[in-house]
Amino acid sequence: MKKLQLLGNITPAQFLRDYWHKKPLLIRQAIPGFKPLLTFEKLAELARQNYVESRLVTQRDGQWDMQHGPLTELPARNEREWTMLVQGVNLYDERADELLRQFRFVPDARLDDLMVSVAGDGGGVGPHFDSYDVFLLQAQGKRRWKISAQQDLSLVEGLPLKILANFEAEEEFVLEPGDMLYLPPHYAHDGVAEGECMTYSIGFRSPSYQELGEAFLQFMADSIDLPGRYADPQLQQPKNPAEIPREMLTTITEELNKVRWDEEDVTIFLGEHLSEPKHNVFFTGPAKPLTVGRFMETAAKKGLKLSSKTLMLYRGKNVFINGESFAVGRADKAVLDVLANERRLSGALLGSATDDVLEALYTWYQDGWIELG
Numbered sequence: 079m080k081k082l083q084l085l086g087n088i089t090p091a092q093f094l095r096d097y098w099h100k101k102p103l104l105i106r107q108a109i110p111g112f113k114p115l116l117t118f119e120k121l122a123e124l125a126r127q128n129y130v131e132s133r134l135v136t137q138r139d140g141q142w143d144m145q146h147g148p149l150t151e152l153p154a155r156n157e158r159e160w161t162m163l164v165q166g167v168n169l170y171d172e173r174a175d176e177l178l179r180q181f182r183f184v185p186d187a188r189l190d191d192l193m194v195s196v197a198g199d200g201g202g203v204g205p206h207f208d209s210y211d212v213f214l215l216q217a218q219g220k221r222r223w224k225i226s227a228q229q230d231l232s233l234v235e236g237l238p239l240k241i242l243a244n245f246e247a248e249e250e251f252v253l254e255p256g257d258m259l260y261l262p263p264h265y266a267h268d269g270v271a272e273g274e275c276m277t278y279s280i281g282f283r284s285p286s287y288q289e290l291g292e293a294f295l296q297f298m299a300d301s302i303d304l305p306g307r308y309a310d311p312q313l314q315q316p317k318n319p320a321e322i323p324r325e326m327l328t329t330i331t332e333e334l335n336k337v338r339w340d341e342e343d344v345t346i347f348l349g350e351h352l353s354e355p356k357h358n359v360f361f362t363g364p365a366k367p368l369t370v371g372r373f374m375e376t377a378a379k380k381g382l383k384l385s386s387k388t389l390m391l392y393r394g395k396n397v398f399i400n401g402e403s404f405a406v407g408r409a410d411k412a413v414l415d416v417l418a419n420e421r422r423l424s425g426a427l428l429g430s431a432t433d434d435v436l437e438a439l440y441t442w443y444q445d446g447w448i449e450l451g
């Protein structure tokens with residue numbers, strides 16, 4: 079397998095075997111000569127939007143404060159000890175999306191988003207740990223990272239953000255643009271800006287089993303089929319009228335035990351759940367959509383690509399896109415798997431799609447899920 083400069087000239091397989099979920103990795107010049115993809119002004123504009131998740135963390139006289147976006151006012155850039163965090167930047171900038179996609183040695187089902195932090199000198203979010211793996215790519219200026227494998231993850235109580243009560247740094251590095259630090263989940267870290275600084279966090283998602291269980295039961299509610307209705311032809315007069323009869327309990331337990339699911343149910347649930355866009359993601363279709371005929375002509379020439387916001391996954395014959403699922407035949411599967419994996423489709427490949435898929439593609443185009451070109 080190919081070695082990746084992004085991973086410090088080891089292969090993704092080596093990275094996954096030796097570091098992923100296991101230990102930190104510092105990669106000097108993971109992206110040589112890296113320059114920020116978005117200006118400060120562009121990030122500040124994103125943070126002003128109510129559909130963008132952003133936070134402003136400040137420290138005054140040692141007191142932590144956190145404000146959630148939309149952020150209408152930011153500290154002056156030369157002020158000390160503040161950080162603005164903008165989540166999901168990949169959704170709004172194609173180059174940020176491309177950067178995130180460089181991390182597809184981890185499956186899309188696990189990839190979350192690109193968060194950008196901008197900080198004034200001394201700014202940071204304090205010593206903390208995250209529940210997810212993260213790659214911290216230095217984009218501009220310098221940041222001093224202190225990290226620790228400490229087991230004591232107790233937090234200071236009563237603060238608006240998670241701050242470790244007893245952080246003791248074991249290692250320390252100053253990252254410069256293009257340098258990157260990988261941290262496994264629950265690894266204590268504290269990054270402090272040295273001068274004006276921008277850091278990009280490539281984040282992953284690992285849903286809790288509780289979250290999955292709750293969502294799965296909701297999904298199952300739509301698909302269970304329990305015919306019949308409770309009946310008690312042998313009913314006896316109760317000794318205590320308020321007590322639920324034993325008979326009733328036994329019968330209903332038996333009936334409810336008929337709720338069953340198999341891997342196919344879990345596949346469809348998981349695909350729909352993981353491809354569901356976050357609540358604050360809105361798609362905008364083209365202002366003047368082409369007619370279906372013109373769309374097909376142009377797509378055959380220029381090809382199609384998924385919008386940065388579109389989440390597309392598949393498993394077996396099931397294809398999932400933005401929370402919807404459908405089962406496809408062999409020919410369509412070949413086309414849609416390419417679209418999901420490459421996130422684009424050449425005009426030539428379109429030729430082998432059935433009318434069903436072409437119709438779906440046109441709807442997705444009208445809805446802003448895919449784009450021409």
Ligand code: SIN
Pocket residue numbers: 161194195202203208212267269277278279
């Ligand atoms: C930051 O970029 O300031 C914070 C990122 C992190 O520590 O997870």
Ligand code: CO
Pocket residue numbers: 206207208267
């Ligand atoms: Co963190």
